[in-house]
Every structure is written in structure tokens, then in C-alpha cells.
Amino acid sequence: MWRYAPVLPLLASESPVSLGEGLTPMHDSPALAREVGVARLWVKDEGLNPTSSFKARGMSAAVTRARALGVPGFATPTAGNAGAALAAYGAAAQLPVRVYAPASTPKPILDTIRVFGAELMLVDGHIGDAGKQARAFAASSGYFDVSTLREPYRIEGKKTMGYELAEQLGRRRLPTHIIYPTGGGTGLIGMWKAFAEMRDGGWLPRDIAMPRMIVAQADGCAPIVRAFDAGAEHASPWENPTTHASGLRVPGPLGDRLILRAVKESGGDALAVSEDAIRAATLELSRATGVDAAPEGGCALAVVAELARAGRVPRDAEVLVFNTGSGASYR
Numbered sequence: 328m329w330r331y332a333p334v335l336p337l338l339a340s341e342s343p344v345s346l347g348e349g350l351t352p353m354h355d356s357p358a359l360a361r362e363v364g365v366a367r368l369w370v371k372d373e374g375l376n377p378t379s380s381f382k383a384r385g386m387s388a389a390v391t392r393a394r395a396l397g398v399p400g401f402a403t404p405t406a407g408n409a410g411a412a413l414a415a416y417g418a419a420a421q422l423p424v425r426v427y428a429p430a431s432t433p434k435p436i437l438d439t440i441r442v443f444g445a446e447l448m449l450v451d452g453h454i455g456d457a458g459k460q461a462r463a464f465a466a467s468s469g470y471f472d473v474s475t476l477r478e479p480y481r482i483e484g485k486k487t488m489g490y491e492l493a494e495q496l497g498r499r500r501l502p503t504h505i506i507y508p509t510g511g512g513t514g515l516i517g518m519w520k521a522f523a524e525m526r527d528g529g530w531l532p533r534d535i536a537m538p539r540m541i542v543a544q545a546d547g548c549a550p551i552v553r554a555f556d557a558g559a560e561h562a563s564p565w566e567n568p569t570t571h572a573s574g575l576r577v578p579g580p581l582g583d584r585l586i587l588r589a590v591k592e593s594g595g596d597a598l599a600v601s602e603d604a605i606r607a608a609t610l611e612l613s614r615a616t617g618v619d620a621a622p623e624g625g626c627a628l629a630v631v632a633e634l635a636r637a638g639r640v641p642r643d644a645e646v647l648v649f650n651t652g653s654g655a656s657y658r
Contacts (some may be wrong), residue, residue, distance in 0.1 A: 328384055328487040334524060336392050336483055341390045346377035348384050349487055353495050353647070358615045359628070360646075364635045367645040369502065371492060372618045374653030377496050378415045378439060380408035380621075381488065381651045383515055384464040384652075387482030389473050390416040393456055398640055400424065402464050404457035406510060407436040407573045413473055414445035416613055424462060427457035432550040432573055433657045447577065457494065458526075475511040476581045476596075482517045489521025492647065499533075502538045502647035504595075504640055506631045507552055508623035510577035512586040519589035538647070540589050542597035543623075543630035545570035548578055549599035551586055556597070560584055572605055572622035574651060604629040612652065622657060625648045625649030 328333065328349030337343055354370045360368035362364075373381035386409070390533025393401065400423035403413050408540060410426035417424035424445035428437060431450060440447050450457040458474055465472035473480065493501060501522070506516045519540060525531040542551050548568035554561065564579035580586065590597060600608075627648045636642040 328387065328484065328491070330535060331487050331490050334490070335388060336463045336480055338395070341395060342651045343387060343392070344366050344394060344416055344573050345387055345550065346383065346415060346419060348376050349389050349491060351375050351491070353492065354616050354618060356616050359612070360490075362611070362615070363632045363646070364642055365631070365640060365644040365646050366642065368478070370616055370618055370624070371488070371647060371649050373488070373649060373651045374619060376399060378408070379653035380412065381485065382408040382412035383415070384484035384487055385481030386412040386416045386473070386484070387515060389478060389480040390420050390422075392480045392538040393471045394420045394422065395415035398422070399540045400470040401473050402461045402468070402470040403427070403473040404454050404461040405432070405453045406576055409447070409475070411436050411439040413541040414443035415441045417445060418443045425461075425470065427509045429453055429457055433462055435656050435658065439656075451643045454577055455564070461557065463492070464581070465471040470489060475513055482513050482520070482645040485513045485517030486521040486524075486596040488514060490525065493525060499532060499535065501535060502630070503536070505538045505542045506540055506543055506646060506648045507584065508575060508627045509544055509653055511580050512542075512551065512582045514649070515540055515542065515589055515607045516582050516585045519593065537593055540593040541630065541634070542586065542595070543576045543627040544597070545572055545605060545626060546599040548576050550578060550625065551583060552597040552599045554583065554587055555590060560587060562587070570605075571602060574621070574623045575626060596634060598634055599632060600626060600629040605631040608632065609654065610651065618650055620651035621649050621654050623652060624648065
């Protein structure tokens with residue numbers, strides 16, 4: 328992703344903390360397009376990043392910048408993948424990491440965090456409970472708090488997904504719809520920022536049609552969908568969040584206003600689907616493409632299928648579905 332260094336927080340004299348993140352493939356799937364009922368459907372497989380998720384992009388940027396600022400270490404709450412990514416990039420930077428994770432986080436992800444030498448603190452409850460403990464530790468220790476949107480750098484790494492898909496499709500073409508599995512939502516926020524930067528900087532035509540940004544959530548934790556349906560500008564925290572797609576179990580995303588603004592500005596949509604629908608779509612995504620899909624990717628596919636059936640995504644749509652992690656992390 329550091330091919331985009333001129334639009335990232337990196338000084339000319341610096342070298343990034345990088346493990347080879349970015350440049351993940353986009354798979355064109357005519358079979359899924361026919362099944363969903365759209366003109367074209369691509370799957371962008373972020374599970375092929377280091378530590379098997381899109382979180383590598385944000386942590387590469389955050390650890391790069393924080394190391395340059397001389398921080399003594401890093402602390403973060405996680406639903407799973409962010410903690411694994413921070414542990415890896417902290418190891419690459421040779422700085423200590425403490426991760427707070429719900430005890431219900433999938434074991435393969437917790438094992439990954441431990442392998443990289445991070446101090447893992449298991450928390451009863453959800454990521455919001457982990458966040459309270461992580462912030463308290465950061466405040467008392469001086470460690471850099473890498474919580475979602477509590478520092479400005481992770482979003483800069485995530486926005487490279489927008490630059491990358493535009494490069495992969497060609498500078499005069501973008502998907503008509505982007506379906507993004509949304510927990511904390513930084514990927515969606517970052518891409519919407521990137522599209523504006525590319526247009527305003529002349530990298531994309533001024534008159535290009537921007538993608539409609541679509542939030543995909545699980546019906547056991549859908550604060551953004553509930554707020555969108557109510558026409559609200561912010562989301563109230565979800566009570567008793569439950570979903571096996573751990574990356575979506577974020578009851579009170581800090582970036583709720585930015586997510587909802589991007590959806591509204593893009594003319595997008597938001598929908599939540601059941602656990603059974605997520606499981607079925609995860610299998611369908613993997614078997615139709617060869618991508619080792621995570622439940623979050625399955626959620627995105629289930630959402631676009633439902634929206635297409637309802638006529639909320641038209642038949643001539645060219646859709647990009649994000650698979651944000653690897654299915655192996657859940658087994």
C-alpha cells in the first residue's frame with residue numbers, strides 16, 4: 328500500500344513499518360453476479376493481507392507514524408483482527424503491545440496475537456468493554472492508544488483500499504455499489520475520503536459517478552442500520568450485541584456520524600441480515616470464487632443479494648463486495 332506514500336502520513340526521510348500489506352486481488356465472479364441478479368460482481372479479498380485482514384493497512388500506517396513520534400508502546404481493544412494486526416506490526420517495530428479482547432474472540436485470532444509476543448488481556452463482554460480498559464491502561468502507561476478513530480492514522484491506511492480498487496479497475500471506472508461489512512466502519516469512511524481525494528486531485532475525472540456505499544451488518548448488532556432506517560445522524564449503542572461474525576460485533580462505533588454521512592452523501596443503503604443468512608452466504612462466496620471467506624464477507628454478500636431481490640440494488644449494477652478477512656481465522 329505504500330505505493331501511495333505521497334497521500335499517506337510519511338515523511339520523505341522515513342521508511343514505513345511494512346509487512347507487504349495491500350494490493351489484494353479483486354475477483355470477478357460472473358457466477359455470483361448471476362446468482363445475486365446484478366450485471367457484475369467483484370470480490371476484493373482483504374484476507375490475503377498480513378495477519379489475514381484489512382486491519383493490516385491501518386496498523387501499518389499507525390505504527391509507522393507512532394514509532395516516529397517516539398511512543399513507548401501500543402494499546403488497543405479489538406474484536407479480533409485489529410489486535411492481531413497490531414501485535415504483528417508492533418513486533419516489526421520492536422515496540423511492546425497490549426491487546427484487550429473479548430473472551431469470546433475466535434481462538435485462532437487470539438493465538439495469533441500471542442504468537443507475536445503481545446500481552447493479551449481477555450475481557451468479559453464486548454469490544455466496548457475492552458475499549459474502556461484499553462483506554463485506561465493507555466492513559467496510565469503512556470502507551471499510544473490505537474483504538475478505532477481515537478488516532479488519525481489508521482483511517483489513512485484504510486483509505487488505500489479506495490485508491491487500490493480505482494487503480495485495479497482503471498482511472499475512469501468505479502463500482503456502482505460497494506458493499507462493506509461494517510463494525511467500526513473505518514474502511515468505509517476511509518474509502519469515501521479516498522474517492523474525494525482522487526477526484527479533487529485530478530486522479531479521477533471530476534464528473535465520475537461515485538459508488539453508492541452500502542453498510543452490511545448482522546441483525547444481532549446493527550446500530551448503523553437502525554440509525555439509517557430512522558434517518559438519524561448518529562447511532563445509539565446496540566444492546567446485548569450478538570453475532571458469530573466477530574468483526575461486526577461493535578455496538579457503539581465511534582465513527583457512526585462519519586459512516587452515516589458517507590452513506591447519505593453517496594446515495595447508499597444499509598441492511599442487516601440473520602446469522603443463518605451470513606453462514607449460507609459465507610459458504611456460497613467461498614465455493615463460487617475460491618476465496619476463503621470470513622463471516623463478514625458472507626454478510627456483505629447476503630446483504631447485496633437481499634437488496635437486489637428488493638430492487639434496492641438495480642439489475643445493471645456493478646457491485647464490489649468486500650471480504651475483509653480470512654475464514655481460517657474463525658476455525
